[in-house]
Amino acid sequence: MARSDKELQGVTLLGNQGTKYEFGYNPDILEAFVNKHPDNEYLVTLDCPEFTSLCPKTGQPDFGRITISYIPRTLMVESKSLKLYLFSFRNHGDFHEDCVNIIMKDLIKLMDPKYIEVHGDFNPRGGISIIPFANWGDNDHQAMVNARLLSRLK
Numbered sequence: 001m002a003r004s005d006k007e008l009q010g011v012t013l014l015g016n017q018g019t020k021y022e023f024g025y026n027p028d029i030l031e032a033f034v035n036k037h038p039d040n041e042y043l044v045t046l047d048c049p050e051f052t053s054l055c056p057k058t059g060q061p062d063f064g065r066i067t068i069s070y071i072p073r074t075l076m077v078e079s080k081s082l083k084l085y086l087f088s089f090r091n092h093g094d095f096h097e098d099c100v101n102i103i104m105k106d107l108i109k110l111m112d113p114k115y116i117e118v119h120g121d122f123n124p125r126g127g128i129s130i131i132p133f134a135n136w137g138d139n140d141h142q143a144m145v146n147a148r149l150l151s152r153l154k
Helices: 079-087 096-111 139-153
Strands: 032-034 044-054 061-071 075-077 115-122 133-137
Touching (some): 061 096
Antiparallel strands (some): 032 075
16 A cells, blocks of 8 residues: 555655755654554664764765664664765765764654664774674663673673
8 A cells, every 4th residue: 555645744855856965964854654554573684885974083085884873763774874874974084983982863753763773884994994883772672782791892
């Protein structure tokens, strides 16, 4: 069944030919749409293999992959808005760990998911790769939060 215009009311970026690219961090770009299957517990994974941000100290560019997985409740993130949001980090100076946590918190605020995790896999600089992982879950998903965090330690 196709989505109605009412269901797509908050989705303004998808199909918009006049896309404006933000050159500074902007969480207001994020848009959500209604989950048509809130009775199903399912996982959505979004992968951004070309994430870029800046080192807050040197201003040098950092490149990496951001993978976001979440169990939706009633809202889901619209993928074009997510792409533009992640692009807005391009000139944002923050450490990798900060970027991953900021992304997670912004998506929690937007969607109120049952569970979410954000994994960053940054290219080496100075011979060291940084691979931050942050996750969060509601009361019913605390076992998953702990299990996923522990699995990352292995």
